[in-house]
Amino acid sequence: MSSEPLLRVENLKTQFFTETGTVRAVDGISFEVREGEIVGLVGESGAGKSVASMSLLRLVENPGEIVAGEITYKGETIFGLEEGPDGELQERDDMLSNEEIRTRIRGNEIAVIFQDPMESLNPVFTVGGQLREFIELNRGLSKDEAKTEAIDMLREVGIPDPEERYEEYPHQFSGGMRQRVLIAMALACEPSLIIADEPTTALDVTVEGQILDLVDDLQDKYGTSFIWVTHDMGVVAEICDRVNVMYLGEIVEQAPVDELFYDTKHPYTNALLNSIPRPDRTVTELEAIEGVMPEAINPPSGCRFHPRCPDAREVCKRVHPEAKTVADADGEAHRAACVKHDAFDAGYEDSSMLEGAVGSTEREPESELAVNPAGDDSGGEGRE
């Protein structure tokens, strides 16, 4: 556990410079991925999950830019800044060049799987042909060797009759089967890390379950690390070892998966958890999280979640909490960015309640609470 993680991200900030203002899409996140683990990046739409993922491979395009932070992979600097002679920030000397990222890192070391396979697969070429070509180019195999390897990979990811399916076109594959092809492609160069950006979101629940099982098996077999991007806590529960919860560009909670579920420290995580069915709770109906996530151009003052938070007090409007260790999970830090925890010493207990922070519109605030007001400590009591 003391060894250097595979990937280390420190204080990463990625912004988009648009006509309407600066979008602080990723606003100072830090996390790491260790060898052989599946790390979740979870949050609602717009939280900054995809921009964070793209930043890791320096794939962010204009008007977007990584403006701060450090990304280290296997001891090499994917991104890093230093102060230049004139005091301006400049890219560090040891930062990998675009060429090195493209040829040495992308695909071979870190592969990406996106949500929509049709964007990654060319409709006019056969599935097998594309996989073969990819393997040929990236692994320097002959055409025949690459074809054999491609068919093996299709079999490996659970495509039935891989020899026949090899000759077919993407549109002849179901959504789930196409996603399996992308997994095959990602695995083809035996990368150490795969970034999967909501690859199962468009699939129905049964197929999604099958793909998650497959990933679990392959992860065991190859020891590949994953960053799994999702908005679905159910998916997190199924495959992640450790989890980062993102809200408006920030990581608000970070913990091993069991800790996150059973000793939840951030009200936003709680709200996300309440929006999915849980086997250990009697929930009569699924609850959506109250309100919509504000814009990343002009985030709320203090804690960015405070306008939607059932626990918000006056102090939450003023103090912007940086994530801190709030509990110890068998030697692992459980971090959260919420001043209600003692570690913050922000005067939460003495701070006055915020009037109408949650559900300040139409109905009674009480009936609008998205999060169990009793908190989680009451155990599996269920609620009305």
Ligand SMILES: Nc1ncnc2c1ncn2[C@@H]1O[C@H](COP(=O)(O)OP(=O)(O)OP(=O)(O)O)[C@@H](O)[C@H]1O
């Ligand atoms: N090209 C762009 N130009 C301007 N803003 C952008 C651009 N791409 C992303 N953003 C903004 O960055 C923020 C984070 O977006 P991102 O796509 O990372 O969210 P996400 O968590 O992946 O959401 P989703 O679950 O919908 O995929 C959003 O506010 C989004 O509008």
Ligand code: NI
């Ligand atoms: Ni996304």
